Amino acid sequence: MTLHFIQNIGGGSILFLLIGLIYTILWIYCLVDILRSDFKDPNMKIIWIVIILFAQGIGPLVYLAMGKGTKSTYTS
Incomplete structure (x- = not known):
């Protein structure tokens, strides 16, 4: 059943x-990284979650590029 479904999808659809x-x-x-991390500013966690949720296309990419710099660097 599944094999028939995959064959009927076609190559382009499998790529998508x-x-x-x-x-x-x-x-x-x-999203998990944001929830588990401590940030320099407590509001940054909420801001990053909003960016991830509402900027669907580029939100995760922006977080990976810029979000690491807003995290706390202290160790316990």
């Missing part, structure tokens, strides 16, 4: 499914 799966994993990774 793969890209969507990779993006979903990236989105979840960024």
Whole structure:
């Protein structure tokens, strides 16, 4: 049953499914990283969550590029 479904999708659709799966994993990774991290400013956690949720296309990429610099660097 599944093999028939995959054969009927076609090559282009499988590529879109793969890209969507990779993006979903990236989105979840960024969201979990934000929730587990401590930031220099307590409001930055909320700001990054809003960016991830509302800037769907580029939110995780912006967080990966800029978000690491807003984290606390102290160790316990």
